[in-house]
Amino acid sequence: MFGLGVAGERYIVWRWDLALLEVEDLQTHIHSRRSTNRAVDGVSFKLDAGKSLGLVGESGSGKSMTVLSLLRLVPEPAAKIVGGHVRFDGEDLLAKSEKEMQAIRGGGIAIILQDPLTSLNPVFNVQYQVGESVHLHQLLSGQAQADKVIESLQKVRVPAPEIRMKDYPHQFSGGMRQRVVGATAIACQPKLLIADEATTALDATIQAQYLTLLRDLQKELNLALLFITHDFGIVARMCDDVAVMYAGRIVEFTDVREIFNHPAHPYSLALLEAVPKIDARVDRLYAIPGVPATGFVQVPGCSFAPRCAFALEKCHNEKPPLVTVRDNHTAECWRAEEVYEQGSALLRNAPADGEPAQSDSANRGAD
């Protein structure tokens, strides 16, 4: 799939089989007066051109910080990228100057954020806002710029774009607004489109339309899609690969069918079991005890161990290894093989002392 050779500190890359985006051991820390939050604590993943990857995690897991880091948009000076490599299209983004980064943001990499009302400026019309990125990245102006705006609005299926581009954001419905944001994102033919909870604020039927649109755009423009989400449903519907994040680390990486059929990390397994199903009646949900860990607290062992139904003594004391349970399926867990083999059956027979099913009251101290 890709070929990498290491010569000293430098990577020699064969372009023909290069992954579009490679993130290696990325670390971003947020410093406050009292402590340091290791928001991104050694994240590595790859994304090929035209593929889609879902980055799944709860709040505080570091998924948005990862995205901000690869765009070099972390809120400095409090937050700092302290290590790792981000290689996009063969270039090291962390070594670039601010000016070069500006060309990449919105040019090679575009992003759609959750709330279209905050990503759009209420006092400028849509033509201006979509046209702005066209003007900056492709140096177009006048009629050429307007044509480009119309073309991108057409691509995101905004009806009558010649007329609607004169409208202001408040004149659009929520779904249409998010389409306008999408038009801004694809206006400069990016290779990678990041959707950071892009459909969370939309209603179910509008969300379905928007996801279908993103799928179509991905095919038309050969986009790589990076979905940041907390919803496994989006992953099931949209992604080829999935990375599950917990406390700043990717704890499991695999393709989408594997994660649903054979999760190998207890966190992924528990998360899948904690979501009520639409297509089947569930009698009792598995509730993960406690609250999600963040990068503030450093533990000697696995950060999920305090909430884990399968935790052993060593899980609390030693960092778990990265286990490859199958081709293209890795999990950071001492018991990854067991979890992979036995799955939810193992969760049902979890040791009684944890009592995860009735953990609501038993583990309230951790909540």
Next chain:
Amino acid sequence: MTTPSSDAHLSAGSPTDPMLRVENLHVHFPVKHGPIFRKTTHVVKAVDGISFEINKGETFSVVGESGCGKSTAARAILKVEIPTAGSVFWRGRDISDATVEETRSYRTSVQAVFQDPFSSMNPRMRVRDFITEPLLLDKSLSKNDRHARAQEALEQVGLRPEDITNFPHEFSGGQRQRIAIARALASSPELIVLDEPVSSLDVSIRAQIMNLLQDLQSNLGFSYMFIAHHLGTVRYMSNTVGVMYLGKLVEFSESEELFLHPLHPYTQALFSAALPDHPDIVREQVLLEGDVAAATAVPSGCRLHPRCPMAMPHCAEVEPEWKEVTPGHWTACHLY
């Protein structure tokens, strides 16, 4: 309706009456314009004629997209909005013409938990004051009684009684939602209105809160009116489900029946738009065209007809009747 009984409870009506009955409820909001003679230019028909019942110990869920009127209906039940037409009956007694005493007891019996545990709490109030505030309605309780109740409620939701002196900022989102539930529990309610109680929580915390709500219900036997937009959550929590579109109920049924045999095209579209539980699940697409109409300009006939894939010519003219298609399964659609 029969006369109110002498005790403060609204306990009139026959024993066969459902606990809460909503009949033909309308809540309209006039939109006014003009500097002096404020003329009503349009009317937002947030709730436009809905009827349902909630029985003791049951969970009735309302699903629908934003703006369908589900929260307004809940607010009318909480007596926060005054109905434009129609009534809410509590144990057979209309709450809109209840006496002050009766209203007070009604407000103790019906409690609410809202979506956002960060904005539903006053940051300057201690947990103790937050939980005991509704208990002030009951004049027979002393300060110590109220505190004892609050501590008991905190324990029931899985927090420590010592937490009672803390401030909201000392708790996580999940814990705050537990405190909100404790406040509802403290006045020993019979019905709790849950307006999107888990939507703003993390996935792993959602399951904790939903399981807590179910445990409390099976132990204490109260009813829920559950408002949600996530269908999996609704299927997990409910006994009966009503689907709302533009201020009207379009379908009502026992929960499993609804998920297995959705009748109304809107319900079918809502289900087909739901994200799959597994990548191998491919839903049959029932696509609605365009966006929800504005509640100020409700379409004629069936409200869904401009968007409905199954629309027939007379859908635009005649409003479909609310009818029972199979026992206990009601819908309003010309197809049936």
